[in-house]
Amino acid sequence: QKEVEQDPGPLSVPEGAIVSLNCTYSNSAFQYFMWYRQYSRKGPELLMYTYSSGNKEDGRFTAQVDKSSKYISLFIRDSQPSDSATYLCARSYNTGGFKTIFGAGTRLFVKA
Amino acid sequence: AAGVIQSPRHLIKEKRETATLKCYPIPRHDTVYWYQQGPGQDPQFLISFYEKMQSDKGSIPDRFSAQQFSDYHSELNMSSLELGDSALYFCASSSGTSGVTQFFGPGTRLTVL
Numbered sequence: 725q726k727e728v729e730q731d732p733g734p735l736s737v738p739e740g741a742i743v744s745l746n747c748t749y750s751n752s753a754f755q756y757f758m759w760y761r762q763y764s765r766k767g768p769e770l771l772m773y774t775y776s777s778g779n780k781e782d783g784r785f786t787a788q789v790d791k792s793s794k795y796i797s798l799f800i801r802d803s804q805p806s807d808s809a810t811y812l813c814a815r816s817y818n819t820g821g822f823k824t825i826f827g828a829g830t831r832l833f834v835k836a
Numbered sequence: 837a838a839g840v841i842q843s844p845r846h847l848i849k850e851k852r853e854t855a856t857l858k859c860y861p862i863p864r865h866d867t868v869y870w871y872q873q874g875p876g877q878d879p880q881f882l883i884s885f886y887e888k889m890q891s892d893k894g895s896i897p898d899r900f901s902a903q904q905f906s907d908y909h910s911e912l913n914m915s916s917l918e919l920g921d922s923a924l925y926f927c928a929s930s931s932g933t934s935g936v937t938q939f940f941g942p943g944t945r946l947t948v949l
Contacts, residue, residue, distance in 0.1 A: 732876075756936040767840075767926050767940030768879065812878060816936050823892050824869070824938060826878040 727751055730813055730827030739836050743800040747813035747827045750794065755817040757789050759798045762810045762829065771798070773816075803834045838863055840929050840941030848947045849917050857912040857944045861929030867891070868910040869928040869938060870902060879926055885910055886932055917948045 730747040737743055745759075756775045760768035772787045774780045780787045788797040796813055810829040816822045841860040849855050861868050867886045871879035872895075881894035885904035896902075899917075904910045914921060924945050928938035 730878075758936070760940075765924075765943075765945075767928075767943050769940065770937055773936055816938075822867075822930065822936050822938070823881060823884070823894070825881070828878045 726827075727825045728813060728815055728827040731830055732828045734831040734833060736833040736835060737803055739803060739805060739834055741803050741834075743798075743803050743807070743832060743834075745798040745800075745811050745813070745830050745832070747796045748794055749796065749815050751815070751817075752791075752794070753817055755815045756822075757787070757796045758814045758816060758824070759785075759787055760812040760814060760826070762812060764809075768812055768826075771811075803832075805834045805836045808832055808834050840927055840939055842925075842927050842941040842944050844944060845942065846945050846947075848949065850949050851917055851919060853917050853948075855914045855917060855946060857914070857925050857927075857946070859910045859912070859927030859929075859941060861908050861910070861927075862939055864931065865929035865939075866908060866932045867930045868904055868908070869930075870896075870910070870912050871926040871928065871940075873924040873926060873943075875923075877923075882912070914946075919948050922946060922948045 758773040759771045762768045777791045784801045786799040812829040813827040816824040869884040870882040873879045882896040888904045902912045924943045928940045
């Protein structure tokens with residue numbers, strides 16, 4: 725079992741839709757949870773990170789963590805064609821440096 | 837703002853050859869991470885360095901080695917290349933006190949023929 729499980733999609737939605745992306749994780753150690761966005765042939769770009777249960781909002785993006793069920797989500801409101809990318813969830817924990825484990829990534833297509 | 841720089845951006849090698857990938861972190865970042873991303877795969881952590889010392893090791897083959905130099909740039913050396921080494925290699929950097937926020941470079945696409 726991978727440490728971070730994520731449905732690879734693809735997920736296709738119309739412009740303006742609310743997008744829900746989800747991951748589950750298996751380790752209960754203290755850790756940070758992140759969402760990265762990766763455009764084709766580019767490096768991952770950090771969107772948001774959090775370490776506590778609950779919601780964290782940044783513009784059209786909301787990250788949600790439920791530690792009791794080991795479930796993390798990213799919601800995108802008013803989705804735009806420019807949001808079309810692969811979204812990677814990740815968990816990061818301190819082992820002397822910060823080790824980051826990525827999920828498989830979900831490919832999102834937002835149709836105009 | 838300055839970003840992580842990786843060179844070369846593209847590299848083509850033959851089997852059993854050697855390759856060296858370079859990473860220049862964001863100024864004042866003291867931690868460097870290397871990741872390997874195969875086609876359609878998520879980035880796999882290889883190795884990291886903090887203040888020029890190896891801080892963590894992931895799924896890095898014994899054929900690969902890496903180091904961080906006094907100016908904080910890092911090099912990933914890959915020997916006896918195999919077809920399966922063809923992938924995107926990303927370097928990321930962070931500041932040691934806030935290592936959770938890693939900034940990724942554009943990657944080096946290595947093709948082994």
